[in-house]
Amino acid sequence: MRKVGVIGAGMTLFRRRLQETGKEMCFEATKMALDSAGLTRADIDMVVNGTAPDAFDGVHMKGEYLLDGCGGYRKPYTRVFTGGGTGVFSSIAGWWHVASGLADAVLVVNEEKMSSCQPHPQSVFAHIWDPILDRPLRPNLVWIFAMEMNRYMHVHGVKKEDIARVAVKNKRNAVGHPCAQLADPKITVDDVLNSEVMAWPVQRLDISPPSDGASAIVLASEDFIRRRKIKDRAWMSGVGWCIDSTMWTDRDLYFPEYVARAAQTAYKRAKISDPRREIDFAEPYDPFDYKELHHLEGLLLAKKGEAPILTREGVTERDGDLPVCPSGGLMGVGNPIAATMGQKIGELFWQLTNQAGKRQIPHEVHTGVAQAWGDLMPLWW
């Protein structure tokens, strides 16, 4: 398979409600990514779109609807969707377009306009449940996470304040992000612990917000990058994806085995044998603060139950030994489901090419890992 690099990235503001239509948001992110790569739409062979179920934007066949904004006019164009994992998985789809030799340059564009859905996107999430076993009980999606968080806290004896530190870190990291929706330079652990209880132990500031936003990246083959003399590139050295039993009741909720399996696939492909030593920073998926910890352990960057300790000791701060979510993550920048590619893959590109501005990790970094859930992750260096 051919070597693939990321050569450009762009994203829109993330806000609770943007005036732009989904197409217009896609255009803004795509144009930014093309400009940053020094390319035009004519240079692009194929386009991948990642976006959540049509019910969020309220447009059926929304992949086709978004096509022109994604730069897909008269190009081979595919939409992929794997739940929240789309934030990283669409770039894996882009990777295989190039790695296989089918394309030299590919755009990957992710979008979500969650403000359309009223009164709250949660009303659509309510319909992911089994219509006969679960829905007659009128469950709420947050309940799953609350139980997973509870199980994680119970197994390892994790204190709520150590989880709250993740929210504080990410919302503070997001202060340096020009697109951020929920940056807060002054937030404290007490603020998180005193926020409204949604479904115990999940409180208001433990959870990321719904957002409107789009993000885009440009991928290219090694030949293309050399031919065009492109200097700013981050190589995708390994990718992996995996899904567990679809019955969440059949997993042990305290450890994400599916992330570990995806990570092992990616590390093997990237010839990484000791991830904690060889990986310099991470952008794990953090729709909830505890999820960052959960996923760090799944990525084998912390032992089981160790991630809260690393967080408390400052290891995962931007200037720590293993910076985690230097972008500000979903907790700080926002959570337009698939468009979180901007904080995950986009951030890896910006950090690795020294373009992260105020968010730049102060020490030298060569290898990063991004992961999104829907159980997926790629790895880069």
Place this chain on the structure above:
Amino acid sequence: MTFLERTTDARRFRQWEGNVEADYIYTSGVAGERFFVALRDDGKMLASRCTACGLDYLPPRLFCEDCFLELTEFVDVPPEGRVAAVTMAHLDRRGTPLSRPQVWALVTFEGIRGGLVHRLLVPPAKARVGLAVRAKLKARGDRVGAITDIEGFEPVRS
């Protein structure tokens, strides 16, 4: 297992009822806002111009889908258009016959990329490709900035 009896009434079987309720509020977007405000306040249709490709888009767009230029220049759509295609709807969306057929048309305008699908305000027998038409708008006080501010397209010469 295969059902041996044939029925089209699913309620006769053991069943669970469900409802995927979903309600939406959409934004018309940056280019859409220009289009609908001009339609409501000035009673005219705008197209957005791509100066690089020499194209005017209707409905207007924020960007050229081909060269990817951001479009900031808006021009008036000519008042007279032509019917490019027609259809007569005989059934409603539930399959019930309509009391009289509805006439729908794709209307295009010279020099304009794209067009509008809308009602054609003629009897079915008079609906034909090539008919010269113009938009029939609601009275200014009744316009709200929506595609339904246009009642339909009517012949230029009756």
